Amino acid sequence: MRKHESLRIVAIIVVLIVAAIFFYPTARLWLMSAEEKAEMEQIDPVGLNNLEASTIQLGLDLQGGMHIVLKVDVSDMTPAEASNARDRALEIIRNRVDKFGISEPQIMPQGDDYIIVELPGLQDVERAQQLIGSTARLEFRFLETPEKTRQLVEKIDKILGSDPFSEGDTETEADTSAEESLDDAADLLSEKEDSTAEEDSLLAEITDSTLEDFEEATYTEFSSYLDQQTQESYIATSLDVPLLKRYLGIDKVQALIPHDVEWMWGTRDEQFQGRMVRRLYLIKKKVEMTGDCLTSATPTYDQFRQPKVDFRLSKDCGSKFARVTGPNIGKPLAIVLDGQVESAPRINDRIRDNGTISLGTGATFENAKDLSIVLQAGALPADVNIVENNVVGPSLGQDSISKGLTASLIGLIFVVLIMAVYYRLSGLVADFALVFNLFVLLAIMSLLKATLTVPGIAGIILLVGISVDAAVLIFERIREELTTGKTVRASIEAGYSRAAVAIIDSNITTLIVAGILYALGTGAVKGFAVTLSIGIMVSLFSALVVTRTIFEFRKGYKKLSI
Amino acid sequence: MFRIIKGTKIDFISQRKKAYILSAVLVLLGIACFFAILFGKANLGIDFAGGTMVQGWFESDVDIADLRSVLSEAGFDAAYMTHLEGREHGSTFLIRVKVGSEGGQTVSEQIVGAIKAGFPGNVFTLDSVHEVGPSIGRELERTAIWMVLLAIAGILIYIWIRFDLRFGVAATIATFHDVLAVLGIFFIFNKEISLLVVVALLTLAGYSLSDSVVVFDRIRENLKTFRRKGDFISTINLSINEVLGRTLMTSLTTLTVVIVLLLAGGEILRDFALALMIGILVGTYSSVFVASPIIVEWENRSPKRFK
Numbered sequence: 001m002r003k004h005e006s007l008r009i010v011a012i013i014v015v016l017i018v019a020a021i022f023f024y025p026t027a028r029l030w031l032m033s034a035e036e037k038a039e040m041e042q043i044d045p046v047g048l049n050n051l052e053a054s055t056i057q058l059g060l061d062l063q064g065g066m067h068i069v070l071k072v073d074v075s076d077m078t079p080a081e082a083s084n085a086r087d088r089a090l091e092i093i094r095n096r097v098d099k100f101g102i103s104e105p106q107i108m109p110q111g112d113d114y115i116i117v118e119l120p121g122l123q124d125v126e127r128a129q130q131l132i133g134s135t136a137r138l139e140f141r142f143l144e145t146p147e148k149t150r151q152l153v154e155k156i157d158k159i160l161g162s163d164p165f166s167e168g169d170t171e172t173e174a175d176t177s178a179e180e181s182l183d184d185a186a187d188l189l190s191e192k193e194d195s196t197a198e199e200d201s202l203l204a205e206i207t208d209s210t211l212e213d214f215e216e217a218t219y220t221e222f223s224s225y226l227d228q229q230t231q232e233s234y235i236a237t238s239l240d241v242p243l244l245k246r247y248l249g250i251d252k253v254q255a256l257i258p259h260d261v262e263w264m265w266g267t268r269d270e271q272f273q274g275r276m277v278r279r280l281y282l283i284k285k286k287v288e289m290t291g292d293c294l295t296s297a298t299p300t301y302d303q304f305r306q307p308k309v310d311f312r313l314s315k316d317c318g319s320k321f322a323r324v325t326g327p328n329i330g331k332p333l334a335i336v337l338d339g340q341v342e343s344a345p346r347i348n349d350r351i352r353d354n355g356t357i358s359l360g361t362g363a364t365f366e367n368a369k370d371l372s373i374v375l376q377a378g379a380l381p382a383d384v385n386i387v388e389n390n391v392v393g394p395s396l397g398q399d400s401i402s403k404g405l406t407a408s409l410i411g412l413i414f415v416v417l418i419m420a421v422y423y424r425l426s427g428l429v430a431d432f433a434l435v436f437n438l439f440v441l442l443a444i445m446s447l448l449k450a451t452l453t454v455p456g457i458a459g460i461i462l463l464v465g466i467s468v469d470a471a472v473l474i475f476e477r478i479r480e481e482l483t484t485g486k487t488v489r490a491s492i493e494a495g496y497s498r499a500a501v502a503i504i505d506s507n508i509t510t511l512i513v514a515g516i517l518y519a520l521g522t523g524a525v526k527g528f529a530v531t532l533s534i535g536i537m538v539s540l541f542s543a544l545v546v547t548r549t550i551f552e553f554r555k556g557y558k559k560l561s562i
Numbered sequence: 563m564f565r566i567i568k569g570t571k572i573d574f575i576s577q578r579k580k581a582y583i584l585s586a587v588l589v590l591l592g593i594a595c596f597f598a599i600l601f602g603k604a605n606l607g608i609d610f611a612g613g614t615m616v617q618g619w620f621e622s623d624v625d626i627a628d629l630r631s632v633l634s635e636a637g638f639d640a641a642y643m644t645h646l647e648g649r650e651h652g653s654t655f656l657i658r659v660k661v662g663s664e665g666g667q668t669v670s671e672q673i674v675g676a677i678k679a680g681f682p683g684n685v686f687t688l689d690s691v692h693e694v695g696p697s698i699g700r701e702l703e704r705t706a707i708w709m710v711l712l713a714i715a716g717i718l719i720y721i722w723i724r725f726d727l728r729f730g731v732a733a734t735i736a737t738f739h740d741v742l743a744v745l746g747i748f749f750i751f752n753k754e755i756s757l758l759v760v761v762a763l764l765t766l767a768g769y770s771l772s773d774s775v776v777v778f779d780r781i782r783e784n785l786k787t788f789r790r791k792g793d794f795i796s797t798i799n800l801s802i803n804e805v806l807g808r809t810l811m812t813s814l815t816t817l818t819v820v821i822v823l824l825l826a827g828g829e830i831l832r833d834f835a836l837a838l839m840i841g842i843l844v845g846t847y848s849s850v851f852v853a854s855p856i857i858v859e860w861e862n863r864s865p866k867r868f869k
Binding site for chain 2: 125387399406469483502510521524
């Protein structure tokens with residue numbers, strides 16, 4: 001018996017010391033203020049890195065960041081091609097993310113065709129999405145001639161005019177010059193814009209009715225939405241782009257478009273005469289050159305301080321490109337990225353081994369930088385779609401931490417009080433075990449570098465319930481034994497040995513559930529399972545060893561405070 | 563000794579018929595919810611059904627009706643919006659639509675774009691985005707079903723080994739009962755069943771099982787001691803009464819932490835805590851009125867078992 005006791009005491013002390021050693025870095029990091037952290041970053045960056053690496057990791061839902069699941073579209077590939085495509089996509093996305101400059105990105109495959117990207121602490125969500133999700137298939141293609149383009153627009157006007165559902169008197173309207181109707185459209189559209197901002201119902205009413213007229217009258221006039229700003233391209237007010245896309249999608253309009261060309265929109269909105277516009281191009285389907293030919297791409301500014309990307313071509317491609325561009329000097333060449341036109345500059349000279357992609361007036365230098373990143377990393381071997389996207393802002397994460405901490409502390413205080421009031425001194429023993437459990441749980445999580453998530457915090461809070469349950473089982477049993485008239489010593493012994501069975505049984509069943517959650521769950525669910533399983537094991541130890549040892553010392557008492 | 567429960571002699575088993583009615587109602591609701599899930603009529607969270615959830619903050623106050631009209635103009639008629647408290651000024655909203663992106667411009671981008679265009683003077687800061695495509699949602703649904711099935715199988719086998727089949731079946735039924743009851747209650751109040759709620763249900767399965775196991779443990783012990791005295795039903799009643807103190811004390815403490823979590827744990831954990839809270843109440847009830855009566859019914863039909 002004596003021997004048992006000293007063994008237990010040694011075990012507890014060892015656990016406490018080891019736990020303290022492992023928990024120390026986490027405690028130190030968590031207790032550091034932001035200023036101290038910044039200071040340490042300056043003086044001892046390696047030390048801070050090591051410190052951060054040996055602590056409990058915060059999940060994306062707590063520290064803020066982005067979690068994206070991408071599905072590689074391998075629908076028309078053989079299994080071998082598919083897995084190859086997935087691996088290459090993974091590599092390319094890793095390259096892009098590395099160049100994007102985020103600390104500790106996680107990029108991993110899941111299943112056969114999923115890729116998970118985790119970017120902790122990321123702020124600029126839209127940018128990251130575009131960078132990761134874009135296929136980055138770069139193509140150089142010629143534009144259809146202005147005459148043919150205009151003819152096609154006229155044809156579209158005509159076929160929409162013969163729409164049986166539209167008003168009959170549209171023929172005359174179609175005759176009005178494009179410029180006039182454009183002005184009308186622009187006026188009406190600016191009214192429409194105002195009305196969305198205005199709350200004045202009268203104005204809204206007037207605009208509504210004009211809008212109705214406008215839509216009826218112009219359903220047949222595709223061209224009235226367009227302005228031929230340059231010879232090569234049309235521009236449309238950005239607000240109208242969805243409507244125009246719908247028009248272009250109508251079957252009979254589609255049937256008009258020759259097989260060797262297609263309509264394509266510009267990549268981004270531009271400022272034009274005080275309104276936001278988007279360009280529309282008619283582009284030949286023949287691809288003159290692809291992005292594979294690029295050996296380097298550098299973002300820079302042109303002489304008008306507009307962002308652009310300078311690129312270099314490989315030798316083979318260069319001579320081929322020279323043959324293509326040589327006879328076509330003066331013609332516009334569209335630079336198409338993922339089905340959208342970055343720009344369509346005129347060929348000034350024979351292009352041999354380098355060139356420039358200008359991004360238009362709507363672009364920022366960041367756009368140019370991102371474009372050069374994706375061009376250098378190369379195109380993805382297949383289309384990649386974002387199927388799951390989780391973004392947590394840093395403030396929300398901070399909010400979750402403070403709420404979780406508050407809830408844990410309040411819950412803990414309540415339980416500690418309940419136990420102390422109901423079980424007196426024995427309740428305090430249970431409270432000690434409770435604090436011991438939480439401490440050891442955090443230490444083990446630091447040791448495993450486990451990730452703490454919001455559900456994980458819930459798991460910690462549940463641990464409070466679990467460890468108290470064990471104590472309650474034991475104490476109730478001891479009380480029962482005491483009421484049958486047994487001595488303190490006999491009651492404690494009987495209480496522990498009988499309650500132990502129930503405690504082990506109930507904890508193992510919960511452990512089974514936690515194990516299944518761990519095996520099948522992902523992300524936050526896994527975090528919960530980890531916290532819960534460690535918690536259960538720690539709680540078992542403290543119920544059967546820690547409190548037991550304390551009770552061993554109380555065996556000699558005449559009366560037990562319980 | 564300060565005890566709330568002191569030497570009670572309540573005849574729980576004689577009340578079992580009344581309990582059966584209540585349990586039948588709860589379980590039927592749960593089964594209804596289960597079928598609703600099968601036929602795609604249940605209020606599944608976007609984790610399973612696919613969809614988009616955007617939380618963001620306007621620097622100046624925004625009326626929810628204005629936000630609704632801006633979003634419906636952008637084509638999100640079925641958007642579900644909640645105004646969240648907690649910031650000193652401005653308005654924080656949680657917007658949920660049952661459309662998930664699958665390629666192209668993501669739905670969250672469209673929503674944020676519409677909001678920025680609709681409230682030009684107001685600074686809008688994105689707190690969080692959660693976006694799930696329909697295909698991955700279905701996959702998760704399958705995973706969740708597997709988790710539930712495996713958990714039940716694992717529990718049944720463990721109890722079977724530790725006790726015997728009879729106890730194993732009774733404990734599993736009680737566990738099923740609790741999970742279905744919570745599901746049913748979520749169903750009638752049209753609460754969303756999210757991934758976290760499923761996790762809560764599984765945690766609850768573990769908890770409810772512990773409760774049954776503790777009672778069974780005592781029944782087994784008492785059956786050994788009282789094999790020759792007293793009849794079966796009074797042994798069961800005695801066992802339930804003996805562990806009643808523990809049952810209530812554990813429920814009280816666990817409920818305390820869960821209620822604190824419900825009130826102070828923030829939006830993300832609210833439904834999780836709610837499911838656990840209902841589950842603890844139901845679980846406490848079922849360990850007394852469902853698990854043990856099943857043993858009694860079984861014994862009534864094929865006695866000799868414990869003689």
